[in-house]
Amino acid sequence: MDFTDYRTYDALGLAELVRTGQVTPAELLEIAISRADAVDGDIHALNYRMYDIARARARSVTDGPFAGVPFLVKDLEQEYAGIPSSGGSRSLRSIPAQHNSEVVNRWLDAGLVIFGRTATSEFGTKGVTEPEGVPPTRNPWDLKRTPGGSSGGTAAAVAAGVVPVAGASDGGGSIRIPAACTGLFGLKAGRGLIPAGPGAAEGNFGSATDGVISRTVRDSAAMLDVLSAPAESGAPFHVERPAESYIELSKRDPGTLKIGFTTSSPLGNDVSVEAVAAVEKTVGMLRALGHEVKQAEPDIDGRQMSEDFLSMWCAMFATAMEDIKAQYGATDKDFELDNRLLAAAAKRMSAADFIRGQARWNDYNRALGAFHDEYDLLLTPTLAEPPVKIGALNTPLYLRILGRIGLRTGLATLLSKTTFWMDQVLANLETVPFTQLANITGRPAMSVPTYRTPKGLPLGVQFVGRLGSEQMLLQLAQQLQDETGWATEFAPLR
Numbered sequence: 001m002d003f004t005d006y007r008t009y010d011a012l013g014l015a016e017l018v019r020t021g022q023v024t025p026a027e028l029l030e031i032a033i034s035r036a037d038a039v040d041g042d043i044h045a046l047n048y049r050m051y052d053i054a055r056a057r058a059r060s061v062t063d064g065p066f067a068g069v070p071f072l073v074k075d076l077e078q079e080y081a082g083i084p085s086s087g088g089s090r091s092l093r094s095i096p097a098q099h100n101s102e103v104v105n106r107w108l109d110a111g112l113v114i115f116g117r118t119a120t121s122e123f124g125t126k127g128v129t130e131p132e133g134v135p136p137t138r139n140p141w142d143l144k145r146t147p148g149g150s151s152g153g154t155a156a157a158v159a160a161g162v163v164p165v166a167g168a169s170d171g172g173g174s175i176r177i178p179a180a181c182t183g184l185f186g187l188k189a190g191r192g193l194i195p196a197g198p199g200a201a202e203g204n205f206g207s208a209t210d211g212v213i214s215r216t217v218r219d220s221a222a223m224l225d226v227l228s229a230p231a232e233s234g235a236p237f238h239v240e241r242p243a244e245s246y247i248e249l250s251k252r253d254p255g256t257l258k259i260g261f262t263t264s265s266p267l268g269n270d271v272s273v274e275a276v277a278a279v280e281k282t283v284g285m286l287r288a289l290g291h292e293v294k295q296a297e298p299d300i301d302g303r304q305m306s307e308d309f310l311s312m313w314c315a316m317f318a319t320a321m322e323d324i325k326a327q328y329g330a331t332d333k334d335f336e337l338d339n340r341l342l343a344a345a346a347k348r349m350s351a352a353d354f355i356r357g358q359a360r361w362n363d364y365n366r367a368l369g370a371f372h373d374e375y376d377l378l379l380t381p382t383l384a385e386p387p388v389k390i391g392a393l394n395t396p397l398y399l400r401i402l403g404r405i406g407l408r409t410g411l412a413t414l415l416s417k418t419t420f421w422m423d424q425v426l427a428n429l430e431t432v433p434f435t436q437l438a439n440i441t442g443r444p445a446m447s448v449p450t451y452r453t454p455k456g457l458p459l460g461v462q463f464v465g466r467l468g469s470e471q472m473l474l475q476l477a478q479q480l481q482d483e484t485g486w487a488t489e490f491a492p493l494r
Contacts, residue, residue: 266302
């Protein structure tokens with residue numbers, strides 16, 4: 001087998017070749033490594049290479065639904081014992097993990113051969129993957145553009161053909177945004193379905209979850225089977241799974257679905273004609289498939305929701321930064337300026353402010369629940385515009401200067417109390433304003449690659465379902481994959 005053949009298979013297809021003796025895990029691994037080495041100078045998708053570990057494993061792996069398939073994990077949590085888990089930060093770049101995370105154990109139990117860790121924005125706080133001090137991760141469809149974030153390295157590697165599926169995570173859109181940027185499929189499971197242990201009970205107050213980005217729906221369905229069962233004994237709660245496997249359920253017709261759609265940004269900013277066209281094209285396909293589609297959206301104050309979401313991020317990062325300083329001796333200079341400003345903003349919040357913001361998450365749950373009482377799914381753009389150019393979302397120089405002065409003088413916390421500061425922070429969400437709702441409410445959601453811009457760039461659309469609707473999302477995604485044939489479309493990167 002050569003790379004041309006390798007790229008035509010999804011992960012389950014490669015596993016079948018291994019099972020039937022048509023190829024060995026070692027042969028697949030060398031193809032994946034060769035491809036990674038050939039393209040990573042262009043896309044910068046890998047933070048760490050684990051080639052020797054993977055080669056030793058490839059000689060012995062025999063069991064599991066993905067036995068012998070090369071795989072990459074995200075360099076944000078998803079710890080692999082003995083390998084640094086940097087979270088894209090200088091502060092942790094040389095600190096080896098002490099244990100495997102539960103999702104990594106489940107991937108290993110499934111027979112996957114992990115040979116590297118993929119790039120991410122620092123601690124996953126941005127929708128692009130451009131951490132300071134290292135080259136930015138680039139989109140294989142257009143190297144001048146972002147593959148999104150924070151799972152940008154994963155999306156770039158899959159889109160470039162290094163692997164057919166790879167580990168990702170989503171705390172504010174970090175599976176769906178990169179999938180939308182790179183023409184791939186990305187499912188964020190609902191709250192509690194995938195374990196967060198052993199280091200946490202759940203991620204980001206229940207808003208974050210691990211998962212994958214893939215080229216085919218069936219790979220994501222099979223990965224959900226791997227990651228979601230059985231539940232951890234120490235989990236804060238157990239989520240009931242369907243009696244049948246997700247891979248089997250994904251093959252079934254979803255029936256006639258009632259879908260509400262909107263192209264209006266929750267923040268009120270303009271949405272590009274391309275993003276609107278992506279939804280309109282998808283609406284046409286859905287109607288042709290027999291689904292009932294109407295313009296409708298939940299009754300939610302989008303700006304307040306975004307502020308409450310960002311308050312949670314500020315508090316979490318401030319705590320993480322102080323913990324890393326105390327445990328590993330890091331200093332302020334080991335963290336990016338933008339994130340240090342987020343941490344400073346957390347100091348403006350009283351405990352009462354934080355609790356009130358968290359309490360409003362219930363309001364968003366109730367509003368989305370009322371929407372789902374009438375509609376099976378919510379359809380929106382995943383992105384408000386096509387993948388932006390590298391550097392387009394960099395903090396302007398004058399704001400960086402103002403931020404540095406504020407941190408030196410102690411005025412950054414005072415500045416963060418102003419409407420001006422919040423306007424600047426929310427501006428960073430204007431390209432990705434649609435994804436945070438599913439995180440705050442813990443609902444399953446997916447980005448589906450149904451559209452190409454006139455310039456040929458991928459631009460996905462998002463579906464959000466009610467709790468426990470993962471199988472419905474997978475069934476609809478399979479319908480759309482069959483309709484569009486996206487799994488056979490490859491980025492032009494040689």
